[in-house]
Amino acid sequence: MFLTNILLKKAKSKMVMVLMESAVSGHKFTAIRERLVDKLEVIRFDPYIRAQSVYRERKKIRSIKST
Structure with missing residues (x-):
């Protein structure tokens, strides 16, 4: 493994966008939560x-x- 691969590795983000679905009707919306x-x-x-x-x-x- 090269040293540049280690130094240039992307950092994981702290937040995730997820799909929320109603248990009754199936209505959906998006929400943001921490990873x-x-x-x-x-x-x-x-x-x-x-x-x-x-x-x-x-x-x-x-x-x-994240900002």
Whole structure:
């Protein structure tokens, strides 16, 4: 391995954009969380059923560069 590969290696970002999906209707939105935190699970208004619903993290979309 060359020394330049070690020195020029990219640093991992601290934030991740994830896809959140409603457990009731399947409505989706994106959220941002820290990379090292457990998967998100939040209660939020669902416009399809017009009531509060549990949203669970489905998948990681991309990394986000922190400022």
